[in-house]
Structures are given as C-alpha cells and as structure tokens.
Amino acid sequence: MRPALPFLLSFTGGYVDTAGFLALGGLFTAHVTGNFVTLGAALAFGTSGIIAKLLALPVFCITIFLLRYLTRRTADERSLRTMLVLKLLFLIAGAAMAIRLGPFSDPDGLPLVVTGMLLVIAMAIQNAAHRIHLSAAPPGTLMTGTTTQIMIDLADLAHGGPADAEKPVKPRLAKMALAVATFALGCGLAALAYVLAGLWCFAFPPLLALVSVTLAFRPPESPAE
Numbered sequence: 001m002r003p004a005l006p007f008l009l010s011f012t013g014g015y016v017d018t019a020g021f022l023a024l025g026g027l028f029t030a031h032v033t034g035n036f037v038t039l040g041a042a043l044a045f046g047t048s049g050i051i052a053k054l055l056a057l058p059v060f061c062i063t064i065f066l067l068r069y070l071t072r073r074t075a076d077e078r079s080l081r082t083m084l085v086l087k088l089l090f091l092i093a094g095a096a097m098a099i100r101l102g103p104f105s106d107p108d109g110l111p112l113v114v115t116g117m118l119l120v121i122a123m124a125i126q127n128a129a130h131r132i133h134l135s136a137a138p139p140g141t142l143m144t145g146t147t148t149q150i151m152i153d154l155a156d157l158a159h160g161g162p163a164d165a166e167k168p169v170k171p172r173l174a175k176m177a178l179a180v181a182t183f184a185l186g187c188g189l190a191a192l193a194y195v196l197a198g199l200w201c202f203a204f205p206p207l208l209a210l211v212s213v214t215l216a217f218r219p220p221e222s223p224a225e
Contacts, residue, residue: 002215006137007182012208013141014186022194025049025107027116032056032124052116059109063124083129088209092120095202102199107171138179
C-alpha cells in the first residue's frame with residue numbers, strides 16, 4: 001500500500017480536528033470522544049454549544065456502520081477508493097458551508113451543527129478507511145495510544161535485549177513517531193491558517209483529500225523481488 005497515504009491522513013486528521021475546534025465552538029470532528037469533556041464543561045458552566053457535541057458520537061458511529069455494511073463485499077482497492085472519494089465530497093461540503101455561513105454566532109444554531117456534522121462524517125470515513133485498509137500503519141488520529149506505545153518501545157530499547165527482539169521495534173517506532181509528528185504538524189498549520197485566513201482555512205482539507213484520492217488510484221507497488 002502507498003507508504004505516504006497513512007501519514008497524509010494523520011496530517012489531515014490533525015488539521016481538520018484543530019480547525020473544527022477553533023471555528024465550531026470547541027467541536028472535535030476527529031476525536032469525537034473529546035466532545036464528552038467539552039460537553040461536560042458546557043453543562044457545568046451553563047454555556048451553549050451542546051447540540052453538536054451530543055450529535056458527534058452517534059453521527060460518527062452511524063457513518064462507520066453504514067460505510068462498513070455497504071462496502072463489506074467490495075474489493076479492498078475499490079472500497080478504499082470509494083471511502084476516500086466520499087471523504088473528499090464531505091470535506092468540500094463542510095468547507096463550503098463554513099465559508100458561506102460562518103462565522104457562527106450561535107453555537108447551537110443549525111448552520112454550525114450542519115457544518116460540524118459534515119466534517120464529523122468526513123473524519124469518520126477517514127478513520128474507517130485507515131482502520132480497515134491501512135491497519136498496518138499507526139492510527140491517524142489516536143495519538144494517546146500511539147504515544148503510549150512509543151514510550152513503551154523506547155523503554156524496551158533502553159533496557160536492552162536480544163537483537164531479534166529489537167529488530168521489529170525500531171521500524172514500528174519510526175512509523176509511530178512520524179504519525180504523531182504529522183498529526184501535530186497538521187494541528188499547528190490549522191491554527192496558523194485560522195489566525196491568518198479565518199474560515200477559509202477549511203479550503204485546505206479538500207486539497208489534502210484530493211491528494212489522498214490520487215494516491216489511492218495509483219497502481220499498488222509491486223513487491224521487491
């Protein structure tokens with residue numbers, strides 16, 4: 001499978017999650033369980049922005065369920081391409097809504113909720129594609145688990161052991177570190193883009209998704225002989 005694709009998805013996940021959080025009243029579009037924390041804060045302080053956070057998890061779950069159900073019997077290559085094209089379409093729709101209807105003055109208003117759910121669906125599709133078709137690569141958005149494994153591997157290497165035991169650890173460690181770095185880079189770039197361009201920052205993720213689709217439609221690399 002195309003080696004650059006998982007890391008491009010990690011970068012996209014960090015970018016979209018940060019842009020969504022900044023522009024959509026603290027909504028996490030990729031780390032949907034984080035919305036439980038911000039929902040609790042909204043309830044504790046009596047602030048608004050509850051509806052989108054309540055909807056994020058069920059929308060995320062239903063999207064993945066339907067996607068898996070409808071593509072279960074589809075060949076892997078075709079399924080991956082279908083998922084990435086769908087993600088591209090939802091990112092375009094989310095960007096168009098954000099740019100056209102924002103800035104959002106009402107955190108519980110329909111424009112913000114619809115925009116947020118379009119982006120949540122896009123990130124649900126990306127997470128499903130990564131989990132189903134790129135499972136050998138580090139997760140694109142689950143940075144807590146990835147960072148935990150990095151620290152475990154570093155401790156094992158520092159402790160020392162048989163060379164055969166260390167051999168698979170080093171490549172895995174390099175891949176996980178790159179996944180975390182690309183996700184963090186996406187977060188940082190999204191914050192900068194939001195400061196400089198406001199809601200036009202959402203125009204960038206569809207371009208990233210288009211590159212992902214292009215990579216997916218390339219013929220698979222032949223194994224080295």
